[in-house]
Amino acid sequence: MxxxxxxxxxxxxxxxxxxxxxxxxxxxxxxxxxxxxxxxxxxxxxxxxxxxxxxxxxxxxxxxxxxxxxxxxxxxxxxxxxxxxxxxxxxxxxxxxxxxxxxxxxxxxxxxxxxxxxxxxxxxxxxxxxxxxxxxxxxxxxxxxxxxxxxxxxxxxxxxxxxxxxxxxxxxxxxxxxLYQQPIGSNLLPEKFTLPEVHDLYETILGRRFDRRNFRKKLLALGLIRQLNEQRKIGPHRSPNLYEFDLDNYHRALNEGAALVL
Amino acid sequence: MxxxxxxxxxxxxxxxxxxxxxxxxxxxxxxxxxxxxxxxxxxxxxxxxxxxxxxxxxxxxxxxxxxxxxxxxxxxxxxxxxxxxxxxxxxxxxxxxxxxxxxxxxxxxxxxxxxxxxxxxxxxxxxxxxxxxxxxxxxxxxxxxxxxxxxxxxxxxxxxxxxxxxxxxxxxxxxxxxLYQQPIGSNLLPEKFTLPEVHDLYETILGRRFDRRNFRKKLLALGLIRQLNEQRKIGPHRSPNLYEFDLDNYHRALNEGAALVL
CATH class of the missing domain: 3.90.79.10 (Nucleoside Triphosphate Pyrophosphohydrolase)
Structure with missing residues (x-):
C-alpha cells in the first residue's frame, strides 16, 4: 500500500x-x-x-x-x-x-x-x-x-x-x-565456481567450519558438485579449478527421495 | 461425529x-x-x-x-x-x-x-x-x-x-x-534390531533395493545406527548382531542442521 x-x-x-x-x-x-x-x-x-x-x-x-x-x-x-x-x-x-x-x-x-x-x-x-x-x-x-x-x-x-x-x-x-537436498547455492554463486567460494557459502549458511579437503571430498562423494576440466585465471600463478552444481543429480534425488545419500 | x-x-x-x-x-x-x-x-x-x-x-x-x-x-x-x-x-x-x-x-x-x-x-x-x-x-x-x-x-x-x-x-x-534426518524408523522396529530388519524398512519406504553390505556401511558412516555388542539368538546357529538408532546423533543433527552428512 x-x-x-x-x-x-x-x-x-x-x-x-x-x-x-x-x-x-x-x-x-x-x-x-x-x-x-x-x-x-x-x-x-x-x-x-x-x-x-x-x-x-x-x-x-x-x-x-x-x-x-x-x-x-x-x-x-x-x-x-x-x-x-x-x-x-x-x-x-x-x-x-x-x-x-x-x-x-x-x-x-x-x-x-x-x-x-x-x-x-x-x-x-x-x-x-x-x-x-x-x-x-x-x-x-x-x-x-x-x-x-x-x-x-x-x-x-x-x-x-x-x-x-x-x-x-x-x-x-x-x-x-x-542445503544437502536442493541446489540452494546455485543462484548465489557463478555457474562455475571455485572450491573456496562454495566452501565459504556452506560454512556461512551452516554456521560451522569445515576442513577444506574433507569438504571437497564429501561434496563430490555426495554428488552435490562436479569438478570441471577448467580453471579460473585469477593471477599469474593462481588458476584454481572450477566446479559446478550437479543439477541432474539434485533433480533425480528430489524425485526419488534423498538418493544423494544412499 | x-x-x-x-x-x-x-x-x-x-x-x-x-x-x-x-x-x-x-x-x-x-x-x-x-x-x-x-x-x-x-x-x-x-x-x-x-x-x-x-x-x-x-x-x-x-x-x-x-x-x-x-x-x-x-x-x-x-x-x-x-x-x-x-x-x-x-x-x-x-x-x-x-x-x-x-x-x-x-x-x-x-x-x-x-x-x-x-x-x-x-x-x-x-x-x-x-x-x-x-x-x-x-x-x-x-x-x-x-x-x-x-x-x-x-x-x-x-x-x-x-x-x-x-x-x-x-x-x-x-x-x-x-528418513536421513529423523529417527523415523524408531517406532516401527524394536529398540534393538537386526540389520535385515532395518534394511527391509529402508528398502520399503524408499521403494528401492540396496546392497546389504554397502547399506550397513553407509548407515554406520552417516551415524544413523550404532552396532551393539549384543546378538539376538534366533536359532542354534543363527545369532545376528543387534543395532540401535543413534538418537543423540539425530537430535544433534536436527539442531545443527543436517550435521549427519558433513
Missing part, C-alpha cells in the same frame, strides 16, 4: 478481497561474501521489527500469493521461494486483544482504530516461505506503513513481533537441512 | 467452533513386514476415497488440532505427527460449486443441503500432517459419515477426492527425505 487511501480501503474492505485467518510471512535470507542476513521491516508506530508478509487473495493460488507478496513488499521477483512450515501454535496468535493493539498502533498513522470484531483482529495462522538471494543485488521498495527496512545478520536478530523469531529459527533449520 | 444430531450441529453451527478456510489432512503411513500402506476413508455417498481430516477449533493450537483429529478419526493417539506442507494451489480448492456438491452428497445421509454461501463451501487450504505406524497395531474407530476405511498399498492408491493424491505424493517425498 502506497497511500493513505489504499490503507483505508484495505482496512475497510480487505475481507472482500482476502481470506481471513491466514497470512504469508517471508524469510528472505541474503547472502554476500561470508555474511548471512535476513530482511526485516518496521511498521509505523512500532519499536519491534517483523518479517515482511501479507494476505492471500480469494481467487489466487497460495503460490501466486507468496510470489505477489514478495514482489510487492521487496521489489524482488523471479526468485525461488520455498514454503517450509505453517505456524499456528504461538499464544500470541490466539490473543485477539494483543493483535488488535498491534494493528491499532500501525493504523494510527491514517487515523483508523479497529474494533474487536474487525477481520484483521481475527486469529491468523501464518504460512512461512523462505528465499535466498544475494542481498547486494536487492533494492527494497518503500511502502506507506513501513518506516524502516534492514538486513540483519542471523546472529543479531532482535526480539520480533508475534512469533516471527520462531518462524526464523524454523526457516534456518530448513535451509540448512535442504 | 457419531450421530445424525452431531452432524446437524456441525453443519449449522460449526463456524462458531471452527476456523473457516483451513483444514488438516492426515497421511497415516502404515508399515508392516515390507509393506507400506496409507489409511484412506470413504465418506457416505461417494465412490472416491480420501484422506482422514478435520477442522481447527478457534481456541486450540494447530498442533493440538492435528493430534485431536488423528485420535478422533482413527483411534490412534500418542503418535509422532509431522507437519509437512500446506496445500492451496489446486483448482479443486477454488471451485466453490464443486466443493458444495461433494459436501451435499455426504450430508444427504442426514437430509441436509448446503447453500452456496455455507461456511463448508468456502475455499479451504489444507495443512498436511504425516505419521508412520505399524498398521497391524491400529484399530480404526468407525464414524457416522464414513462408510469404509482401508489401508491401501502406496503402489495402489486410487484417484482421490480434492487434491489428496498430490498431498500423498508430497508426504511420501518428505518421509523419504526425512
Amino acid at each position: 502506497n497511500t493513505a487511501e489504499e490503507v483505508h480501503d484495505f482496512v475497510n474492505k480487505g475481507h472482500e478481497q482476502y481470506l481471513p485467518h491466514l497470512s504469508i510471512d517471508c524469510v528472505i535470507f541474503g547472502y554476500h561474501e561470508r555474511q548471512l542476513k535476513i530482511l526485516l521491516i518496521q511498521h509505523h508506530g512500532h519499536e519491534e521489527w517483523m518479517l515482511p508478509g501479507g494476505f492471500i487473495q480469494r481467487h489466487e493460488t497460495l503460490t501466486e500469493a507468496a510470489y505477489r507478496i514478495l514482489a510487492y513488499k521487496t521489489g524482488i521477483s523471479d526468485l525461488f521461494l520455498q514454503q517450509f512450515y505453517t505456524f499456528g501454535d504461538s499464544a500470541a496468535r490466539l490473543n485477539r486483544i494483543a493483535i488488535q493493539q498491534i494493528h491499532n498502533k500501525t493504523y494510527a498513522k491514517v487515523g483508523v482504530t479497529l474494533d474487536e470484531n474487525h477481520w484483521l483482529a481475527e486469529r491468523t495462522l501464518s504460512i512461512g516461505y523462505y528465499a535466498l538471494v544475494d542481498y547486494s543485488n536487492v533494492v527494497v521498495r518503500p511502502e506507506f506503513l513501513v518506516d524502516e527496512y534492514a538486513w540483519r545478520d542471523i546472529s543479531d536478530i532482535p526480539a520480533l513481533q508475534y512469533d516471527h523469531n520462531e518462524i526464523i529459527d524454523k526457516a534456518l533449520l530448513t535451509l540448512r537441512a535442504q | 457419531n450421530t445424525a444430531e452431531e452432524v446437524h450441529d456441525f453443519v449449522n453451527k460449526g463456524h462458531e467452533q471452527y476456523l473457516p478456510h483451513l483444514s488438516i489432512d492426515c497421511v497415516i503411513f502404515g508399515y508392516h513386514e515390507r509393506q507400506l500402506k496409507i489409511l484412506l476413508i470413504q465418506h457416505h455417498g461417494h465412490e472416491e476415497w480420501m484422506l482422514p481430516g478435520g477442522f481447527i477449533q478457534r481456541h486450540e493450537t494447530l498442533t493440538e488440532a492435528a493430534y485431536r483429529i488423528l485420535a478422533y478419526k482413527t483411534g490412534i493417539s500418542d503418535l509422532f505427527l509431522q507437519q509437512f506442507y500446506t496445500f492451496g494451489d489446486s483448482a479443486a480448492r477454488l471451485n466453490r460449486i464443486a466443493i458444495q456438491q461433494i459436501h451435499n452428497k455426504t450430508y444427504a445421509k442426514v437430509g441436509v443441503t448446503l447453500d452456496e454461501n455455507h461456511w463448508l463451501a468456502e475455499r479451504t487450504l489444507s495443512i498436511g500432517y504425516y505419521a508412520l505406524v505399524d498398521y497391524s497395531n491400529v484399530v480404526v474407530r468407525p464414524e457416522f459419515l464414513v462408510d469404509e476405511y482401508a489401508w491401501r498399498d502406496i503402489s495402489d492408491i486410487p484417484a482421490l477426492q480434492y487434491d489428496h493424491n498430490e498431498i500423498i505424493d508430497k508426504a511420501l517425498l518428505t518421509l523419504r527425505a526425512q
Whole structure:
C-alpha cells in the first residue's frame, strides 16, 4: 500500500478481497561474501521489527500469493521461494486483544482504530516461505506503513513481533537441512565456481567450519558438485579449478527421495 | 461425529467452533513386514476415497488440532505427527460449486443441503500432517459419515477426492527425505534390531533395493545406527548382531542442521 487511501480501503474492505485467518510471512535470507542476513521491516508506530508478509487473495493460488507478496513488499521477483512450515501454535496468535493493539498502533498513522470484531483482529495462522538471494543485488521498495527496512545478520536478530523469531529459527533449520537436498547455492554463486567460494557459502549458511579437503571430498562423494576440466585465471600463478552444481543429480534425488545419500 | 444430531450441529453451527478456510489432512503411513500402506476413508455417498481430516477449533493450537483429529478419526493417539506442507494451489480448492456438491452428497445421509454461501463451501487450504505406524497395531474407530476405511498399498492408491493424491505424493517425498534426518524408523522396529530388519524398512519406504553390505556401511558412516555388542539368538546357529538408532546423533543433527552428512 502506497497511500493513505489504499490503507483505508484495505482496512475497510480487505475481507472482500482476502481470506481471513491466514497470512504469508517471508524469510528472505541474503547472502554476500561470508555474511548471512535476513530482511526485516518496521511498521509505523512500532519499536519491534517483523518479517515482511501479507494476505492471500480469494481467487489466487497460495503460490501466486507468496510470489505477489514478495514482489510487492521487496521489489524482488523471479526468485525461488520455498514454503517450509505453517505456524499456528504461538499464544500470541490466539490473543485477539494483543493483535488488535498491534494493528491499532500501525493504523494510527491514517487515523483508523479497529474494533474487536474487525477481520484483521481475527486469529491468523501464518504460512512461512523462505528465499535466498544475494542481498547486494536487492533494492527494497518503500511502502506507506513501513518506516524502516534492514538486513540483519542471523546472529543479531532482535526480539520480533508475534512469533516471527520462531518462524526464523524454523526457516534456518530448513535451509540448512535442504542445503544437502536442493541446489540452494546455485543462484548465489557463478555457474562455475571455485572450491573456496562454495566452501565459504556452506560454512556461512551452516554456521560451522569445515576442513577444506574433507569438504571437497564429501561434496563430490555426495554428488552435490562436479569438478570441471577448467580453471579460473585469477593471477599469474593462481588458476584454481572450477566446479559446478550437479543439477541432474539434485533433480533425480528430489524425485526419488534423498538418493544423494544412499 | 457419531450421530445424525452431531452432524446437524456441525453443519449449522460449526463456524462458531471452527476456523473457516483451513483444514488438516492426515497421511497415516502404515508399515508392516515390507509393506507400506496409507489409511484412506470413504465418506457416505461417494465412490472416491480420501484422506482422514478435520477442522481447527478457534481456541486450540494447530498442533493440538492435528493430534485431536488423528485420535478422533482413527483411534490412534500418542503418535509422532509431522507437519509437512500446506496445500492451496489446486483448482479443486477454488471451485466453490464443486466443493458444495461433494459436501451435499455426504450430508444427504442426514437430509441436509448446503447453500452456496455455507461456511463448508468456502475455499479451504489444507495443512498436511504425516505419521508412520505399524498398521497391524491400529484399530480404526468407525464414524457416522464414513462408510469404509482401508489401508491401501502406496503402489495402489486410487484417484482421490480434492487434491489428496498430490498431498500423498508430497508426504511420501518428505518421509523419504526425512528418513536421513529423523529417527523415523524408531517406532516401527524394536529398540534393538537386526540389520535385515532395518534394511527391509529402508528398502520399503524408499521403494528401492540396496546392497546389504554397502547399506550397513553407509548407515554406520552417516551415524544413523550404532552396532551393539549384543546378538539376538534366533536359532542354534543363527545369532545376528543387534543395532540401535543413534538418537543423540539425530537430535544433534536436527539442531545443527543436517550435521549427519558433513
